[in-house]
Amino acid sequence: MxxxxxxxxxxxxxxxxxxxxxxxxxxxxxxxxxxxxxxxxxLVTREDFEVQKALLARAQERLKQLEAKLAELEAQRK
Structure with a gap:
């Protein structure tokens, strides 16, 4: 060895x-x-990329919630 x-x-x-x-x-x-x-x-750093990725995921989730709420309100109007 x-x-x-x-x-x-x-x-x-x-x-x-x-x-x-x-x-x-x-x-x-x-x-x-x-x-x-x-x-x-x-280029961006991996850390910046991950932060932006998380922000986008939260925004998409919030958009889904708002779309569901809007559909619910529209259904109540009819």
């Missing part, structure tokens, strides 16, 4: 080696580019 400390050491060494190469700059630049492109899109 491999010692977890050995794997951590290898991972740390690889990270350190990559940080000293242009790969780190490339990764940083790609992340910045990706973030800039995503910012241009019309």
């Amino acid at each position: 491999l010692d977890p400390k050995f794997l951590e050491d290898i991972s740390r060494r690889i990270s350190t080696a990559l940080a000293a190469t242009p790969v780190a700059d490339l990764e940083k630049n790609l992340r910045a580019l990706l973030a800039a492109q995503l910012a241009k899109l019309d």
Whole structure:
């Protein structure tokens, strides 16, 4: 079996080696580019989406109640 400390050491060494190469700059630049492109899109967070989804469900339920009440009142008028 491999010692977890050995794997951590290898991972740390690889990270350190990559940080000293242009790969780190490339990764940083790609992340910045990706973030800039995503910012241009019309996206919402999952949390905002879920809030709006819940509000819509409540509005639809209230609409059903009001439609039923209206139908009841119209039936009483006749």
